[in-house]
Amino acid sequence: MPAVCSCDFDRVSRFYPFLERLVFGDALERSRASFINQVATARQILLIGEGNGRFLELALGIVPSTAGLVILDPSRRMLEAARRRGERHPRGSRTNFVCGDGRTWSPGRFAFDLFVTHFVLDLYTPANQERLIANLDAHAATEAYWIDVDFVPDPPRRAHQALMWLQYCFFRVVAAVEADRLYGSDALLRRRRWELVDTRQHAGGLVQARLWHRASGKGCAEDDIRSV
Incomplete structure (x- = not known):
């Protein structure tokens, strides 16, 4: 089954923030x-499903001038909205905007030391979560961090x-979201040797921001971290 590209967030791009x-x-x-400070020390950053660029706007204020920043989103309208926000900032011109599917998009030999997925994994079934995580993991630097913010599976309240x-x-009706509920992705990340570093709760415990870290020889060589 298709993952992100099966969704149609073009339809909701105008009114989603409201x-x-x-x-x-x-x-x-x-x-x-929650973990915006990680941007300040990253060398190559990949934002998946950034939406209309609200996090990008914050990130551009602290991202190192030598760092590379890629925004990957399947929604052309969301991507264009993010681009407009990015252009307001002096460092926005260094940002690469790519319309594509996180499961299959490849930067070649380039590696990222910071991934950011905000309310992205909740769109997928477990099979497509695994495909996305596997693809990003394959393009991680030797040492990398992953910021994931999402709703909690099976909230108690x-x-x-x-x-x-x-x-x-x-969202299944208006944006063709495939998942019928939120499936946890912790086991998939741990299977690929990502370790949970920190967790912060928001919205009365309905939302959790998590910082993951992986340090191993599995990622691309450090010399491959460069501008995409």
């Missing part, structure tokens, strides 16, 4: 900024359970 704020206030915005059910019903 809808997010209406339902969650600024909780999701704050969750995205009934109000949160109802909200998640409504959310999936809505």
